Amino acid sequence: xxxxxxxxxxxxxxxxxxxxxxxxxxxxxxxxxxxxxxxxxxxxxxxxxxxxxxxxxxxxxxxxxxxxxxxxxxxxxxxxxxxxxxxxxxxxxxxxxxxxxxxxxxxxxxxxxxxxxxxxxxxxxxxxxxxxxxxxxxxxxxxxxxxxxxxxxxxxxxxxxxxxxxxxxxxxxxxxxxxxxxxxxxxxxxxxxxxxxxxxxxxxxxxxxxxxxxxxxxxxxxxxxxxxxxxxxxxxxxxxxxxxxxxxxxxxxxxxxxxxxxxxxxxxxxxxxxxxxxxxxxxxxxxxxxxxxxxxxxxxxxxxxxxxxxxxxxxxxxxxxxxxxxxxxxxxxxxxxxxxxxxxxxxxxxxxxxxxxxxxxxxxxxxxxxxxxxxxxxxxxxxxxxxxxxxxxxxxxxxxxxxxxxxxxxxxxxxxxx
Ligand code: UD1
Numbered sequence: 001x002x003x004x005x006x007x008x009x010x011x012x013x014x015x016x017x018x019x020x021x022x023x024x025x026x027x028x029x030x031x032x033x034x035x036x037x038x039x040x041x042x043x044x045x046x047x048x049x050x051x052x053x054x055x056x057x058x059x060x061x062x063x064x065x066x067x068x069x070x071x072x073x074x075x076x077x078x079x080x081x082x083x084x085x086x087x088x089x090x091x092x093x094x095x096x097x098x099x100x101x102x103x104x105x106x107x108x109x110x111x112x113x114x115x116x117x118x119x120x121x122x123x124x125x126x127x128x129x130x131x132x133x134x135x136x137x138x139x140x141x142x143x144x145x146x147x148x149x150x151x152x153x154x155x156x157x158x159x160x161x162x163x164x165x166x167x168x169x170x171x172x173x174x175x176x177x178x179x180x181x182x183x184x185x186x187x188x189x190x191x192x193x194x195x196x197x198x199x200x201x202x203x204x205x206x207x208x209x210x211x212x213x214x215x216x217x218x219x220x221x222x223x224x225x226x227x228x229x230x231x232x233x234x235x236x237x238x239x240x241x242x243x244x245x246x247x248x249x250x251x252x253x254x255x256x257x258x259x260x261x262x263x264x265x266x267x268x269x270x271x272x273x274x275x276x277x278x279x280x281x282x283x284x285x286x287x288x289x290x291x292x293x294x295x296x297x298x299x300x301x302x303x304x305x306x307x308x309x310x311x312x313x314x315x316x317x318x319x320x321x322x323x324x325x326x327x328x329x330x331x332x333x334x335x336x337x338x339x340x341x342x343x344x345x346x347x348x349x350x351x352x353x354x355x356x357x358x359x360x361x362x363x364x365x366x367x368x369x370x371x372x373x374x375x376x377x378x379x380x381x382x383x384x385x386x387x388x389x390x391x392x393x394x395x396x397x398x399x400x401x402x403x404x405x406x407x408x409x410x411x412x413x414x415x416x417x418x
Contacts, residue, residue, distance in 0.1 A: 037224025
């Protein structure tokens with residue numbers, strides 16, 4: 001198992017282009033199934049989760065070609081309706097295949113993704129919506145067996161929480177259902193809009209995406225398309241954090257500044273100066289970050305839970321006390337234990353974390369706890385005095401393409417070692 005060795009204390013400066021969004025490409029790849037044609041997806045990041053999605057598509061019978069950041073899928077040959085347990089476990093977001101397989105095949109058999117490092121992660125909202133749209137579901141011993149009874153039909157679905165995954169699955173199934181589906185309290189994340197744009201370019205009729213109410217008119221047939229995945233706002237926030245904690249100066253290109261609007265004010269509160277155009281962002285960090293009063297994770301357009309750990313890393317060396325409230329996941333503070341190994345002072349109680357800034361961090365041995373937690377400890381390692389060894393890199397590889405190459409291009413001293 002390789003580890004990451006980071007010699008901290010370098011100031012990060014320079015320019016970096018951001019890759020396509022992991023959380024967009026995965027549901028888009030799954031949804032190519034319902035096109036029943038050839039889809040060419042551009043700006044796909046090279047990540048282990050994307051490789052897992054491609055394996056699932058191939059298992060289902062699709063023909064898939066990858067060249068650079070373009071993945072081409074011919075789903076006309078798809079013939080299977082199940083995903084084996086080992087492929088399901090490769091990637092939690094394999095649940096995004098549920099709606100696509102049902103819509104395409106009329107039935108689906110999947111093992112449940114189960115809990116993960118962030119907590120229980122139930123899929124009750126996905127299942128209750130599918131049941132209402134005409135799917136009978138047997139949920140036994142960790143497996144779900146789904147069968148469309150008669151035809152899929154449109155429904156009014158009001159989500160008790162604006163779940164990203166549930167909104168995505170409903171949009172996909174509703175596109176192939178008879179009649180109109182209305183989702184109220186729908187998730188409004190940029191990745192929802194990206195999936196809706198992809199489906200519309202395949203012939204779907206989806207409106208209202210990006211807002212709390214999404215209307216989907218089912219269509220008889222969809223077709224192949226060419227689609228470009230949006231930039232990854234969390235990868236962008238991670239490079240911003242790396243510059244912010246080291247007192248650096250970075251310019252990000254290939255971003256959507258609009259999608260970063262929930263995180264920009266928090267970086268400004270840490271003392272960073274930020275200048276943007278629609279697709280670029282220039283961040284100039286202060287010598288020492290300032291504390292932030294309150295970071296509350298919320299569904300979009302609130303502060304994203306995926307950026308919580310990364311921003312917390314900055315505040316470990318801030319000149320004051322910062323408060324974090326995690327409202328999305330029940331167990332998303334595991335990185336705090338690892339940050340404390342650097343000498344950070346963090347107390348947690350339930351969904352609240354209080355970070356008292358310390359003058360400096362010290363290199364240490366740390367273990368990745370989850371995808372964004374691992375990014376947070378790398379960010380801390382970049383600022384820490386001395387050497388840090390990070391293990392558990394498989395988490396990082398799920399969500400960051402060429403992470404060390406990107407960081408080193410900005411002046412970081414880090415490399416993988418065996
Ligand atoms: C997606 C993102 C993830 C991000 C999250 C919130 C992908 C691949 N992953 O995850 O990076 O952190 O959105 O922005 O896009 N819930 C239920 N029942 C359900 C579904 C969800 O109780 O049926 C709960 C979850 O346990 C969690 C909360 O709702 O506490 C948010 O989950 P959801 O928005 O569904 O996140 P994901 O789609 O899993």
